[in-house]
Amino acid sequence: MTTVPALTMNDGLTIPQLGFGVFRVDPEQTESVVADALEVGYRHIDTAALYYNEGGVGAALKASGIPRDELFITTKLGNDRHEDVAAALQESLDALGLDYVDLYLIHWPVPKQDKYLTAWESLIAAREEGLIRSAGVSNFLPEHLDRLAEFTDLVPAVNQIELHVEFQQRELRAYHAAHGILTEAWGPLGHGLGLSSDPRIAAIAQAHGVTVAQAIVRWHLQLGNIVIPKSNHRERMAENFDVFGFELSAAELASIAEIDKGAAGRTGRDPREV
DSSP: OOOOOOOEETTTTTTSBBBBEEETTTTTHHHHHHHHHHHHHEEEEEEOGGGTTHHHHHHHHHHHOOOOOGGGEEEEETTOTTTTTHHHHHHHHHHHSSEEEEEEEEOOOOOOOOOOHHHHHHHHHHHTTEEEEEEEEESHHHHHHHHHHHHSOOOOEEEEOOOOBBBBBBHHHHHHHHOEEEEESSSSTTTOOSSSHHHHHHHHHHHTTOHHHHHHHHHHHHHTTOOOOOOOOOHHHHHOOOOOSSOOHHHHHHHHHHTTOGGGGGGSOOOOOO
16 A cells, blocks of 8 residues: 655644545545545545535445544535534534544635635534544634634644646745645646647656656645545546656756746635625
């Protein structure tokens, strides 16, 4: 079994650096997809209330027989539940068949409704109750994180953000590093547009005898990102998991850095507008 590196969060707990995401996995197929991922070797599974497939994840976890302490499960708070965290979290726990989740994230700040501070206060309470082990956020910008810092001493353990080779989020990653927040990448292979067609990535992959996807996952790992690639196909799950037998050079990392398109590379929504 491949040993996935673990990163230490600011609360002293650890998170597997490579996980499996289920965004846009059909709820009817989620159990079988997650079962395949677990058989491949993934132990970190990332879902969300807004994906409507927590039940399938839970069914796969139960059927796997894998001890709970060997699993790391993340789910996320729905955008319309910022004032109803206790009930929303319990619904997620019931769907997952778990007594606690390892990481619970506020899915989006939704600044126009301006309730994420209330939600964060409730996440802190849930952590104290043992219903979640670590508290974090997703799609937060520095302006949102700064408000959390003014509001409480508990710094999010993780901020999960859109991040791929064409949208590398250097400034936000630097902010995270300065404030003790781990960066987790969603859409890590190029959400919405597929894999980067840049010839520099293709050349790097060819030099190592790996696929473009493997080269990109390896790039994330070497940057220190948590990465959660998703696929419905077992062979691609295995491919994305098989990234520990090679290492990108400093020159190759520098070459990939040049692919960044900044804000023009964003494929998802701007967090200010959600």
